[in-house]
Amino acid sequence: MLSLWGGASLDRELRRGTLGIAVLIVLLRGSTYGYDLANTLRRESGGIFDVKEGTLYPLLYRMEDEGWLVGGWKIPDRGKPRRYYRITEKGRHQAGEQLASWRELNAVMELMVAGSEGDARGAESS
Amino acid sequence: MLSLWGGASLDRELRRGTLGIAVLIVLLRGSTYGYDLANTLRRESGGIFDVKEGTLYPLLYRMEDEGWLVGGWKIPDRGKPRRYYRITEKGRHQAGEQLASWRELNAVMELMVAGSEGDARGAESS
DNA sequence: ATATATACATCGCTACACTATGCTATCGCT
């Protein structure tokens, strides 16, 4: 693994917090379970969200505690029991809020970039 | 000041990592010191980046360790000594990389949102 | 039989943001 950000496509730090939004967004489409959620995230993000069990399950528990999701067991005809998560009204609201925050943050970042573009050089006013 | 995220301080997570990019971006304009950097970030972000000393200084130390910044003391005619940070070539490169990653992540997020927009309702296929 | 995929759970490590605190220097006010 990389120490801070050196390589890799996208790093821990960048994904932080964002993963939560992504989970809510996917759950807006309908209820699903952890394993499937992980695969969906991995597939649709082109591998950027390569979420581990040790990350995803605790995240889902926290979201359930917050009341954004409700989980329930389903026993399929064959295979292991799955815990399906459905987004609540509160969670739906959160998804909207967090997405708005994300976009605002994005706008702020781009503004700051624009403010730096002109004088990127000529910095050493020592 | 943008209070979103259910009050419970989840925007912390969202800022994580992003703050690092923001610091690099501001330093692209020229060298500056911690206190001023904090104010610049707060002002230009409209309060989103309300960075605390306990966050900023360790972050600057880490970046210096990584070789993205070089710090040096300057004694002003009046006032306390300031530690000015200048971005290195390596840091400049990092800024570009991280910004590209940030934009890629942003694009992925918007794609997933678009994929959820149609069936945001009608989810409860319990 | 054995490997792989499915599926959930949790311990333990590490990193990091944040609070709180401490220190010193200067400025403005009275």
Next chain:
DNA sequence: AGCGATAGCATAGTGTAGCGATGTATATAT
């Protein structure tokens, strides 16, 4: 002269999240 506010850097302590590792268990493919 006294005092609070602001400037400016530093760090110990706390809480929490990501994630690797590991465990459990079933189904399918080779």
